[in-house]
Amino acid sequence: MTWPEGIVARSITTGDAPAWADLLAAREAFDQDGENYDASDLLEELEDPQLDAERATVGLWSGDQMIGYAKIHPARTVVDVDRVSVEGTVHPEWRRRGLGGALMRWTIHAAGEQHAATFPDSPGEVRASAKNTHEGSIAMLRGLGFEEARYFFDMKAPLDGPLQSFETPDGLQLVHYDPSFDEALRVAHNEAFRDHWGSVPRDPESWKTHVTGSRAFRPKLSYVVLDGDTVAAYALGYEWAADTAVTGIREVYVGQVGTRRAYRGRGLARAALATVLAEGARAGYQRASLGVDADNPTGALGLYESLGFVVHSKWITFRRAL
Template sequence: MSWPEGIVARPIDMGDAQAWADLLAAREKVDQEGEIYGAEDLIEELDDSRLDPAHDTIGLWADGQMVGYGMVRISETVVDVDRVHTEGTIHPEWRRRGLGTTLMCWLIHRAGELHAAKHPDAVGEVSNGTISTNTGANQLLRSFGFEEARYFIDMKRSLDQPVPDAAPADGFRLQVYGPELDEALRLTHNEVFLDHWGFTPRSVQSWKARHAGSRSFRGGSSYLVLDGETIAAYVLCYEWEADTALTGIRELYIGQVGTRRQYRGRGLARAALAKVLTEAAQAGYQRAGLGVDADNPTGALGLYESLGFTVHSKWITYRLPL
């Protein structure tokens, strides 16, 4: 890959975490995506079983400053399509110099290599997403032939609003997350989300890295609905300290909401969400946030709206066949 003069391109390592965080902070000031990470969060990103940092990441440097990055992740398993996830950005002060185009070429090329190496017998596509208001990113993706594949909605709710009453039905009980339930929860999550677009089952390693073992995970704010010893529904929550430091707003992010198929339609997720929101307000959180697939098959969007969440932004996931 030929990079513009003055640009040094190399893989990202742990020692680059603060420079990477500075790049993302500069992006946030312009793009207003609400995606804010500290150096510790990014170190976790590199420690991902789906990622080989030496080959699947690239940092772009100019005079000792990281001015761009790219990352490619391959799914551990394939359900329908091998969607190779790509991401990246260019520092706002370095845009419109051809860096974004060259970076996208690198991402597509690496995605193709990973697909051929890991899941060659499956249908493959490059996946990339951006907030709908980022005109430059949307135009760049379309110029490479990417097509819109799915829409996701980011929702927010102030926690100074009253929370509707929603107790679980008789026979069910609410319980705060505990590590003794972690493996049962992983298996439940894999079952619940199997009919959701783009989902691939979580291995023990990826579950720990992305969920219960993440530094952002807040087990004390996460609740499960139990039927005896069976997990019927659950709400898992996260907090990004870097986000609070930058915005001054302490937000509890609701990352996963699920109900087993045989328990759907009984208001169990609603009861767990109401408990989470009530406890979050008492714990000093000022806002709750979540993301939802606009075409979610379980009607989640209506549930969140009924609990006071409103649309904050829209995200577009793009696809490019390999």
């Protein structure tokens, strides 16, 4: 990959976390995407045991300032298509110089190499997302051969008004998350999302790293519905300290909500999610948020709207065949 003269490109290391956080703060101040990260969040990403930062990341530098980055997220398993998700940005003061296009070409190349090394016998695609108001990013992706594949909503709900509660059916228990049934929860999540677009099963290491082992995970704001030892439904809460520091609003992010097929239609996810919201309000959180596939096959959008969530922003997922 050829980079503009004077720009140094290299993989991102743990020592780069503060400079990376500064870059993302500049992006958020300009783009207003509602995404805030501190150096500890990024250090956690770089210490992911499944991340090969040497091959999966690149940072662009002007002196000691990180002015752009890109990162690929290889799939660990394949169901139908090997989807390699990518992310990246350019500092607002360095945009319109071709750096964004150069970074995306790097991700396409890196994703292609990753696909060839891991799942060459499956169809492959590279996947990127853009907020629907970011016309420049959308035009760049289309110019590089990406096509629109899916739409997602970022939804928010205030926690300062009356909150609903729901009873679980006889024989089922609604309880706090506990590490003792973490593996049963992982199995339930994989089964619940088996029919969702782009979803692949979580292996134990990935689950512990990104879901219940994340520093943002809040066990006291996470609930599961149990049928004996079986996890029937669940709603898991998270808190991003960087968001609170920037916005001044304590927000509980509901990262995962699901119900196993055999238990659907009984209001179990509704009960778990409503309890997360009520507990969040009692703990002093001012708002809740979550993301949802606009074409979610289980009718999740209607569930969230009935609990007070409204669409805050819209995102487009693009794909390009490898």
